[in-house]
Amino acid sequence: MSEPLYPAVGAHQGAVVFFSSASQNTARFVANCHLEDEGFNVYRIPLRPKEPALHVREPYVLIVPTYGGGNPKKALTPQVRRFLNEPENRSYIRAVIASGNTNFGDAFCAAGDIISAKCHVPFVYYFELMGTPDDQRKVRKGLVDFFANQRAKKTADSDPATTTDALPLQYVSVGAAAAPRD
Numbered sequence: 001m002s003e004p005l006y007p008a009v010g011a012h013q014g015a016v017v018f019f020s021s022a023s024q025n026t027a028r029f030v031a032n033c034h035l036e037d038e039g040f041n042v043y044r045i046p047l048r049p050k051e052p053a054l055h056v057r058e059p060y061v062l063i064v065p066t067y068g069g070g071n072p073k074k075a076l077t078p079q080v081r082r083f084l085n086e087p088e089n090r091s092y093i094r095a096v097i098a099s100g101n102t103n104f105g106d107a108f109c110a111a112g113d114i115i116s117a118k119c120h121v122p123f124v125y126y127f128e129l130m131g132t133p134d135d136q137r138k139v140r141k142g143l144v145d146f147f148a149n150q151r152a153k154k155t156a157d158s159d160p161a162t163t164t165d166a167l168p169l170q171y172v173s174v175g176a177a178a179a180p181r182d
């Protein structure tokens with residue numbers, strides 16, 4: 001189990017895993033969300049191959065930028081691919097948030113559709129570049145609600161008297177076709 005970049009402060013609510021390349025847009029977005037202050041462990045997928053691999057052993061929402069310039073086979077960076085190819089890492093993913101640049105048209109945030117299809121998790125939110133303060137607010141609140149909902153669901157599964165149908169973040173698909181697994 002790897003150490004989070006930003007460990008949760010106070011009562012633990014859940015976890016977020018993100019990747020960001022040298023341009024650091026996603027890293028800035030995540031830092032600006034201050035998710036650790038809401039009780040989230042925030043893990044970063046390493047950028048360079050020499051860094052130790054990331055091993056996450058708790059349920060998390062993945063936040064990733066889209067690459068590939070419109071080629072769905074390259075929409076996920078090798079670092080994200082490597083992380084998700086480890087079965088134990090993949091077993092803890094619960095949802096995906098993707099970023100991108102609207103200049104890429106139909107391929108805008110395609111990474112979200114691809115990960116959603118491959119890992120069978122909802123694509124819950126997307127934002128452009130480093131996001132806006134409104135994106136930060138929505139993601140911060142949405143993640144708190146999402147993990148509260150996950151906990152309620154777990155209780156409901158063990159206690160049929162409890163039900164929950166809250167839909168916390170906006171469930172989205174920006175329309176890019178999911179690519180087959182390489």
Ligand SMILES: Cc1cc2nc3c(=O)[nH]c(=O)nc-3n(C[C@H](O)[C@H](O)[C@H](O)COP(=O)(O)O)c2cc1C
Nearest residue numbers: 020021023024025026065066069070100101108109
């Ligand atoms: C070579 C290259 C290819 C990209 N391809 C896409 C794309 O297909 N779809 C998209 O929405 N954004 C695309 N983007 C935009 C990035 O997703 C965007 O700049 C993002 O904020 C980068 O995040 P990062 O700085 O954390 O790595 C591309 C950017 C680069 C530099």
